[in-house]
Amino acid sequence: MTTPHGIKKIAVLGAGLMGHGIALELAAHHRSVHLYDVSEQLLDKAVNRCRVGLKALNQAGLISFDEIETSISRISTSLDLSETVENTDLVIEAVSENLDLKRSLFRKVDKIAPSSAVLVSNTSTFLPSALAVATQRPLQVAGVHYYNPPHLLPGVEIIKGPETSDDTVELLTGFYTSIGKRPALIHKEIQGFIGNRLQVALLREAMAIVTSGHATAPEIDRVVRSRMGKLLSVAGPFELADNQGLDSVLALAESEFPMLAKDRSLPGVLMDKIHAGDLGVKTGRGFYDWTVESIEAWRKNMADSLIHMATNDR
Ligand SMILES: NC(=O)c1ccc[n+]([C@@H]2O[C@H](COP(=O)([O-])OP(=O)(O)OC[C@H]3O[C@@H](n4cnc5c(N)ncnc54)[C@H](O)[C@@H]3O)[C@@H](O)[C@H]2O)c1
Known part of the structure; x- marks a missing residue:
């Protein structure tokens, strides 16, 4: 070969x-x-x-x-x-x-x-x-x-x-x-691979929190961006767990796992938006309201940030 x-x-x-x-x-x-x-x-x-x-x-x-x-x-x-x-x-x-x-x-x-x-x-x-x-x-x-x-x-x-x-x-x-x-x-094929499984698991929990009214989508986005996003761009969950101490991770898992969303059904907050025809940027409204200008600004910021990260990554 x-x-x-x-x-x-x-x-x-x-x-x-x-x-x-x-x-x-x-x-x-x-x-x-x-x-x-x-x-x-x-x-x-x-x-x-x-x-x-x-x-x-x-x-x-x-x-x-x-x-x-x-x-x-x-x-x-x-x-x-x-x-x-x-x-x-x-x-x-x-x-x-x-x-x-x-x-x-x-x-x-x-x-x-x-x-x-x-x-x-x-x-x-x-x-x-x-x-x-x-x-x-x-x-x-x-x-x-x-x-x-x-x-x-x-x-x-x-x-x-x-x-x-x-x-x-x-x-x-x-x-x-x-x-x-x-x-x-x-090593063994699995539906969703790694990235999509983790992304969807996060999204399911985030949508469950919004559906139950405990926090809004922008508040959850703020937590993810200002905390997890910053840490996860430097270290993966297992590196973070080792540094936190696996005994602490166990205590967290024991108290939090039973509370996490386990639904196989589709999140209410998502289905409400779909039924209202609010599909995100493509219709101008999803979890946020979008204008032509805000979409363009968001995309530019994303592109600039990814380029910046690629430059720092060299
Ligand atoms: N979009 C994403 O974020 C993303 C991320 C990872 C993987 N993927 C996967 O990548 C693949 C492509 O996704 P995309 O987002 O680029 O879609 P896309 O619609 O932008 O591009 C698909 C291309 O395939 C072409 N095509 C369709 N039939 C064809 C044929 N018979 N012969 C040759 N070309 C043909 C289309 O003309 C089109 O240009 C999909 O399998 C998707 O699951 C997408």
Whole structure:
């Protein structure tokens, strides 16, 4: 099998929000990327988004000015799947979240890509085993779950399916480490992986507190941002637990666990908003009221903050 440094040509299937970010990061790390989608218009838009992302990296001092266009030149686009995946070492699937669509692509790619190529999916929902069944190479199929925006968040979850080989895991771990990512291995595939499970657990508790009227959404956001968010960007929950003392953690668990939300039903506060048609920024109202200006300001602050963190992270 290929070595991590032997991964030179990479195909990215789906050039949307995630696909373009994945492509721009790979290109900025000197990899040749073949980007595939269903229309020229979408591919052109993706390349433009890559250029915008690369310019922001340049403005933050993360890449040189010359690297903007050099990186863009490493990205080729195609509407032809055969052209996209032939001679590739790694195929990263990032198309819309639809199992039939993903399986059909995996089936086709399996027939065209070199037998040594590893096929991964960026799906947030489907397990690697659900995609590996569509191929004749289940040992070389895994999940690689990026976070949005892929080029600014260093984490990726590498998800091992029941048939994924240790060689494949080693190759992916080595490859992602070599391009500056911080891969976390999920040894046995699990629904929601790590990141989404933790995020949803936090959201369930937060919504339970709002539903029961003990605090409002902005107050909870304030606590998360000013306390947990700051600590968790420096240390994970287990590092914090060790430093707190596991006997103290036990006392906390004994007193707090019985009070936590355990509902499998959907939170009342969420369903009330859905029924009222309040879907968040897309309708102008969710847990907050949004205007065009406040949405733009929020997005700018998020983008600037992520770039700032990526700069400090080097
Ligand atoms: N958005 C996120 O925050 C996020 C985070 C992690 C993982 N993901 C996963 O990444 C994947 C893509 O999500 P996204 O947010 O980029 O979606 P998106 O809608 O922005 O992009 C999906 C792209 O797939 C393309 N596509 C659809 N059918 C295709 C086909 N047959 N062949 C080629 N391309 C096709 C679409 O044209 C579109 O450009 C999903 O599996 C999603 O679960 C998303």
